[in-house]
Amino acid sequence: MKNWIFSGLLLMMVSVMFSQQTVTGIVIDNDTRMGLPGVNVVVLNSTENATTDDNGKFQITTVQTAGSVEISYIGFETKVLTFKVANGGTANLGQIVIGTDSAQLDEIIVVGKGVIDLADSRRTPIAVSTIRAAEIKQKTGSADVTQAMVNTPSVYVAGQSGGFGDSRITVRGFGQDNTAFLLNGQPINGMEDGLVYWSNWSGMSDIANGIQIQRGLGSSKLAISSVGGTVNFVTKTTDKREGGFVSAGVANDNYLKTTAAYSTGEGKNGFGASVLLTRWQGDGYNDGTFGEGYNYFISLGYKLNESHNFNFLITGAPQEHDQNFSKTISSYLEHGRRFNNNWGTLNGQYLSERTNFYHKPVANLNWDWNINDNTSLSTVLYGSWGRGGGTGSYGKSAAKKYTADDQINFDAIYANNEALPNGDGTFGNNAYAIRSSMNNHDWYGLVTNLEKQLSENLTLNFGADLRTYKGSHYRQINNFLGLNSWTESRRLFNANSEVIPVDVFNTVTESQPINHFKGLFNSIDKDQRIDYDYSETISYGGVFGQVEYATEKFSVFAQGAASTQSHQRFDYYDYIAEAEAAEKVNNFGFNAKAGGSYNIADHSQLYVNAGYYSRQPYHDNIYLNYTNQVNPLTENEKILGFEAGYKFKSKFFTANVNAYRTSWKDRVVSSSATLTKDEVFGDITIAAGEQVYTTNEGVEQLHSGVELDFVAKPFSFVEVRAFGSVGNWEYVGDAVKTKRDEDRRVLESKATDVDGGKVGDAAQITAGVGAKFKIVERLSLDADYRFYDKLYSNAGAVKENLLLPKYDLVDAGISYRMLVGKDKDDSVDFRLNVNNVFYKVYLSELRSNIKTTDRVNPKSETDFSTYESAGKIYNGLADGNQGYFGLGRTWSFTISYNF
Template identity: 60%
Template sequence: MKKLTNWLLSGVLFLIVSTVFGQGKITGTITDNELKTGIPGVNVAIKGTSIGTVTDIDGKFSLDATTATGQVVLSYVGFETKTLNFTVANGQTIDLGSIVLVADADQLDEVIVVGKGIIDLAKERKTPIAVSTIKSAEIREKIGTSDITHMMVNTPSVYVSGQAGGFGDSRISVRGFQQDNTAFLLNGQPINGMEDGKMYWSNWSGMADIANAIQIQRGLGSSKLAISSVGGTVNFVTKATDMKEGGFVSTALANDNYFKSTVGYNTGMSEKGWGASFMLTHWQGDGYNDGTYGEGQNYFFSVGYKASDKHSFNFLLTGAPQQHDQNFTKKISDYLGFGRRYNNNYGYLNGQYVSERVNFYHKPVANLNWDFKISDKTELATVLYASWGRGGGTGNYGGSANKKYVMQTNPYTGDSERTYIDYDQIYANNQALPNGEGAFSNGYLIRSSVNNHAWYGVVSNLKQELSKNLVLNLGLDLRTYYGTHFRQVENLMGLNSFNDTRNLRGANHQTDPANPASTLVTQSVAVNPWKSLFKTTDENQRLDYDNSERISYGGIFGQLEYSNDNFSAFFQGSLSNQSHQRFDRYDYLPQYEDSEKVNNTGYNVKAGGSYKFNENNSFYVNAGYYNRQPYHDNIYLNFTNEVNPLTSNEKILGLEAGYSFKSEFFSANVNVYRTTWEDRVVSSSRTISNATGETIGTTPVAFGDLIYISDLGVKQIHSGIELDAVAKPFPKLDVRGFLSIGNWKYDGNAIKRTMDENQRLLLEETKDVHGGRVGDAAQTTWGLGLRYEILKGLSVDTDWRTYNDLYSNVGAVKENLMLPNYDLVDAGVSYKFNIGKAQTNSIVLRVNVNNVFDEVYLSELTSTIKTTDNIPAVGTAPSIGTYQANGRVYKGIADGNQGYFGLGRTWNFSLRYNF
């Protein structure tokens, strides 16, 4: 017994000695590879033990080690997990120094604590894809006064245009495909227009404030939805209910009297699992171009509830009511004569500024996310969503002869030209009419073209782990959409009433002179994005058109993926049906108001695989085929109830492959792709800029009229190569670069249809477009970005981009016009410092300068006039010859071409206080 007791005492003494003298201490500081600042809250643990800690506000940590050797595991949401070996002697303290964690796009979805929904991010498919991710810190730094599209300009094969049109009027192309052929998702909710697939960024002016991240998946993407992400898929991941209590206030100033203020607050998650977040923003500014004033608000509200480990819910409501005056394309000669900021869409009435073209909209969006963890191997994610769009755009209504202009001499051409709108003369003419009653033949008013909708949908995805290596996803995508379109009077301009007449259509969809109708309009509704939610004119007070459509959509989708440590393969498929019906209350006899109902079925399949050679090198291939239904606006001919016989399902075949290299100090991706598209519709627009107007077909069109061009039955072939790379040659220097070379062409013949703004068909013709270059996006781009940390909290960054092989946006043509190449340089300075006794609050200062060297460039053209073409005659005067012979050429381009100059040098300053 005594011997046993001695053995026990010896053992206890040995354990005590081992514990006391075998302990060491490990310290270090963990920083963000992008922001170069300490990361608070990082989990630090010794592998295989229960010993762990988290970093403090500066990213520092200290923990005890009970073993002489081992591994420290560092993990944090949104960053790659890092494992470090250590060796520590008894009583020794070792400092691991500064440890850099690398941002990980694959963990992007985990920034959403509650309500992940069905957000389709690259992480959900292990097979690599061509993807770029932009996180909230970079968005806050660089967005300035720009649309959210500006955040994607440093991405391969992405081109942003239309900024000169006004706040929210930009457009984005991916791999040469316009935004109606790129899928945009908000927390898993499809947001492309149901009627035409387009995106109107003015409706999403608050996206920069609420976005947690943007992920651009070029090409086939990883989306499991029953959508055709031909150009790519852009996922906007918004903020959700935050676990941490705190908030911020910020303010921003910029060129042209821009001002913005924002406040936000998070309650944090309570012990019972509840939490809420909200944010409010107001902005206003004069706009870069003349006559492009804008103002708006943004609201965001989110409530989260974590009912249990199995159930999480998040409700989100956001909206961005706004209004902004617009600029349309002009002749280059107009800009050269009146300045690059020239805009003639406005005038003065009794000395007060009046814009003829105002876009106004309010689109509240609500969604409810439910995440259900059924078991360790089964998860169900569902989002219910709704949006209610209200608003439209203003313009003139009445005969073109009734619109009066102030005449000025163009200093560049010497010609007398119509410039600003003479509202004083228009007002006087209207008041001189008998009883103040105007008509199309003798009156002028400002109308609002209203586009309202109600959209409801549900997307649900079931994820089942069939085995360790095999995962199955099955899902459902249901939507219903009801849109209403009509015109109402915004400003009678001195009239008491307006008599609008038309001939109603019959069974054959043709106007019937035997059935005339007229509406005496006396109501007017002023532009107001808030009031537009509830206030519109009565149906008997609408003019020009009044119609609606119902679009119903049902789709199922699935994905099966196999993966092990080095190899992965997947197969995706979807099947969908769309139904369309149009209702015309204005142009048809009552018994013919309802159109024929049209149903179309479509599908897509995708497959691919990847192989990981080692930790640094991997390779992938993807292929997909889409059979996509035409958009609603292409189904009904010339905006009537007549079904267009030329529309059919579009056929798309996509092939892509890529190689990735990844190391601690350098990573790069190379992607090659080829996409063929048949039976598609290409649309463009332009403004009549000749003082004498034009004749299209047999119909005269007037100065200032908008003309819409659609090409049907088009085949396109897009191929190219993309490269993006990130390097860290020095601890405080980051270098990023990208290169994209595209070859985007039309093939075969197309049917060209030209319409005016009143939706009348002016001309239809067949044309050869074989070999024509696709316009509206630069086919060759490259760029380089640098970020350098001067000292703690203070950094500078710059981005340089060059654009080549940019062609006019004129739809499908055989001979397109190439614009001059141009380069842009943006730069910024950031300074962040902590304040308060506990140093837990911070202030962030940021200055951006875009187009630092004030590059003068053409960002887009909407015509193809050659230098050898004759200058149009003015009035009865004879032609003076060609543009070339008269020296009317700008950088190799005939100055009669219409388009936009890009923005010159702009700046913005922001101040943010985090608490």
């Protein structure tokens, strides 16, 4: 009998020891007071773990009746909570509120914590919006990563109609060349012109753990001039726990995307690895905008000890996509809003004249050294190697044939080329070929920052930013289209840029087809290059420092940076050998920022910031008209900014109000347009269909405005976000306007009065509201409404700019997570996006400034009709204006298995 009693007690003990208990809770973002999806929840001293759902909820099955769970999420503080299972086998931890912590930037090792300038690395606030990884994946679908930023105050996204990767964003009315973009602390704006091409970052939505848009002065300590703002992309590094996912997505116009990712987790030896691979392709929304590409991401992490952490990552997105250029409104009305005349057929096969192709691998090596309890050093060493370019027409415009429906007639062009003597093309015999304009670079840099906690309230940062860059640019034949060779002649310049009266002839017989993979290693011989062949070297060195004093009641900071950069141009095509090297130009620049904040109460905070920049001109503005002549007009641009704000935070409501004023002097504004008919500039005739570039030098801009955003959670099943911004962005004084053709010849140059003219290319009034509804457990519906007004044409600096019609859009999506696996640890996620739900027809941008009272044929001696009198008006605009209609209704659907 005693044995039976003992056996029963033993069985009860074993069953209790190995029975499964349940630990539940919901993780809340301290800033937004919303549930955080994708948070890691781990039962310590076990392999039991879970991830929060879209509403921040989690549930872990464990054999422990008491213990601790660790709550960790990228960019947030890590919390450890104890639990004890009550009767019924369940422990509910309730709401777990976690705040942002810039020291927690990845899931295995903290990399670049002193280099990646997130807003919370400084106590004094700025105007900022943060987009989490889950939202990035949900909102982008098949679009560029810029789509994730559309619900942000003072941000305008345009260019989507150009093709995959051709979108661009403006912040507070400033373009991408005047907004700083950082990748894990590495500057990625082009060193020649400051531009960012999103086709080079087509995989960003897959690898980004977060995007932080800092409008205005920002919190970056680098010697960068964030006139409009600073956009920080924080990528994945190496996941802390083993796992991965596979996903497949489809979208409108035959879009298909597949992705696979796997992480080993952190091993006992401190090593870990994460790998992600993606392939995509699609026809594009507009006609003739086919694209395809890949994305790879490899991250290797090593935690040597508690003091030293290392992470190496390499990522790239080789791609090619056919492009759509802006056209007149009348062309769209005649052929449809998807019309694109950059393509045709050859022997029945599709062929585009305009294709962008590029491969830009980027590598980062991060080292974080915790020297002691109050001192740390963060360093990132990086490199990127860009290879690729874009195709276009080459030859006499008269040789370019079109079909009856205005598509390129490659069959007729081919036949014409074959009939030429010896099959040799020249500018004088109406030959036509497709050329590639190559833009290659090698870029290396280092950013390092030492942070010292001088006292409980006083923090000091100082460091260095070093970069070296070499770019090369040339043209080559992409497709001879029936020709055997191409011959051209030119005159050379001496060191004084004087023409030597001797013709130099060049005949090329080799072509280089598009290949975004092989292009990383291939380069055509110099004697097979056409039109131009030049390079430049740019060296940059900067130092920066910041000191901040912060208490529970107030904070103040001061920040400064200084930099010097040198430029030198080398022209191998248009100059004699001893004059290939241009004069080296050195420029010094600096910036200074300061600010402070005051906590009115536990939930309210006021702040003010001010800053001044003296920014060196970009390389493309230093040398005159793409020659070795130094432009005497260039000088440092001067930017003076002021901003103030108020932040309110409560359990159910968070709001931010920001006001700003930014003055920008001695700047350069550029725009481009496609000619709709032949135009004569002096003794130069530019044919219809060619691009003309307009540059306005010495321009001053004044931008001021107010921004509002808030998040509310009135009920447990609904979250509401809203934003609004009202700006007044104007030009001040006079500007020198210069027009150039695609061969960079100056067509005309004159001074013009632009005082009071409105800055174009971005809506000066934006507003939006979005809501997310929890329908049932793990099923949610979200929708966003956006409104845009005071959008002016991107026609450069003009006094009377063209106002586009206002418009609004609605996007919607639905998400569902299905738990699978033995212990429900895995999941299958479904996501459906529909953008522009109500198929709103709108103009997203214009690049000309034709008034309805302007003449249709201004050079005609017999036709004096205006657009208005001729009835050539669309929605209040002259239909001779050129630009883009926005995309119609689009959709995407993704299914992902997470393990």
